[in-house]
Amino acid sequence: MVTPVSLPRRLRGFRDRGGAVSSEIPLTLTVRRTPCGQQQQQPEVPAQFLCPISLEMMRDPVAAPTGITYDRESVEAWLNRGRSTCPVTGRPLRLEDLVPNHATRRLIQDWCVASGMADERAPTPRVPLSALDASELMGAVAAAAAPGDGAACRELVARAMALARDSDRDRRCLASAARAGAALSSAFCSLSRHDAQTASSAGVLEEILAAIVVFSSPLDADSMRRIACSPSSLSSVVSIMSNADLSLPHARAAAAVVLREIASSSDAQCLDAMTNTHAIYVALVNILQNPVSPQATKAALVTAYYLVTARGELAAPHMAELGIVRHLIELLVDCDKGTTEKALAALDAMLLKCEEAKGEARSLRALAVPVLVKKMHHVSDMATEFAVSALWRLCKNDDDVNGGCKAEALQAGAFQKLLLLLQVGCEGVARERASELLRMLNGAREDGAECIDTVDFKALKRPF
Incomplete structure (x- = not known):
């Protein structure tokens, strides 16, 4: 169970013209009751230590010419996505305009130590490569x-x-x-x-x-x-x-x-x-x-x-x-x-x-x-085109009627899949070669063979 505790908040932090945060830090504590009935106080991160973009505590604060301080990782990601303005003020902002805000970083470090959050303290940032x-x-x-x-x-x-x-x-x-x-x-x-x-x-x-x-x-x-x-x-x-x-x-x-x-x-x-x-x-x-x-x-x-x-x-x-x-x-x-x-x-x-x-x-x-035959469906349009083309090349001019590629294709269900492919829709070279393949396979089919197996329509999207 979490119980808020109100403490005197006479002083609130403010941002000076240089983007640094004042040392007057508001302290807001949250009391967390443990199962034993004891109270454990966990400080909330002051608002001025939060990055306006990620809303998380800044680890490498950098000041923009607009007077706003951001976490470096967040603002660089913002600018690298093609944006060229300050997220808060909307004024023009360039990557090279960002400078380390050492004052804010020291305040965050001091606050982390004072509040018992030493593991969360912002490390000294490494100077970016010029x-x-x-x-x-x-x-x-x-x-x-x-x-x-x-x-x-x-x-x-x-x-x-x-x-x-x-x-x-x-x-x-x-x-x-x-x-x-x-x-x-x-x-x-x-x-x-x-x-x-x-x-x-x-x-x-x-x-x-x-x-x-x-x-x-x-x-x-x-x-x-x-x-x-x-x-x-x-x-x-x-x-x-x-x-x-x-x-x-x-x-x-x-x-x-x-x-x-x-x-x-x-x-x-x-x-x-x-x-x-x-x-x-x-x-x-x-x-x-x-x-x-x-x-x-x-x-x-x-x-x-x-x-x-x-x-x-x-x-x-x-x-x-x-x-x-x-x-x-x-x-x-x-x-x-x-x-x-x-x-x-x-x-x-x-x-x-x-x-x-x-x-x-x-x-x-x-x-x-x-x-x-298997790769004709359920992969991509590109895969379908190449699979049909490759099978067409194998069956074309293949004179081995009894045990050749045509007979193997019929046994693998190529005739039904090609019909389904033409019904569902394919364009260009894939359609031409699928049609020619059907003609070649039709000549090798036995009389009375079933054209379409109903199971082939299992995944077909119907308009009704």
Whole structure:
């Protein structure tokens, strides 16, 4: 049971022109009766110590030019959402206009100690990273990497990563003001030209690669070309993605993300460099065969898709030879929506560009066709389009009438699902290929076969 107790409130706090709070702090206590009948007094936080945005006690108070004090985290989140005015006064406010309100912070600390809430006291805030400091830090990374000083470079990158973990504001400052992507990619290329296995540089390439993903995703065009068009740099990225014994578990995922960024740029130079690096195909198939993380798997699927669509005559046969079709089909058996869409896109591209891939998929029709039929519904419009397209490619010109893909599709219920798909509605290429698939399957159906199973309408939304 909570019983309010009124205490003399002769003095109330007020805010001076500089945004600081006066030392005349109102004390309001709440009496909490314990089961034993004793009274336990818990002080309420004075109103002037509450952030006007979060309505919680400020831990890092900052004063705005408008005379209002906010908690730094709350007001920075407010401004980062695209707003440019003071939440209380409505006057213009910029992120760089905020200054630490040391007076208010000391008052909060003193009040916490006096009221027995020492655990809640506001810590001394760390000074936010300035644009100049960020530029100097990234410049030092590039300077240390130029002569191959891996130890110094690793220490500087670790400092930058620590800043990013502690403060999202510092991370954005390093990414934008310091152009971290350019500095880190330059450092990566410099160190990759040196012996990365020496004691001074062991592991530094992995840490730089992870930092590139943190500070500069998506990569700018210059950084992508710098990495992709340097044989030593590209080989280092591929080597990191292929190395299952790394001490940094996230490094392989970072390498996969960097390759995805480069491949999806559609830059001709980058795509040529990647296509001519056979180790990339091995690394991509290895990631699909032995998954590291969902992020790495999705990145590898996107990379494979862009390589096949842009340079299919070279990339597709290499990946088909390594067994990527089997891994794509097995991956589709049980995966989330995003992975399903990407795996279907890669499979459809492989079937389009490579006859060997089509032959491999047909040899696996007992698994491939039912999976494609299943993915036609209840995933997404994109997944439906790719699934229909892939099944259409498998059934088209398939002369094995008795045990071919058409017979497998009929057995898996593709005819009914395609009819339902056309009734529910699909557009464009998906509709054209679904209609053509129906004609192909209709020719392979036995006379008297039932067209529609009523269970297929179970999830259909009716207008009545």
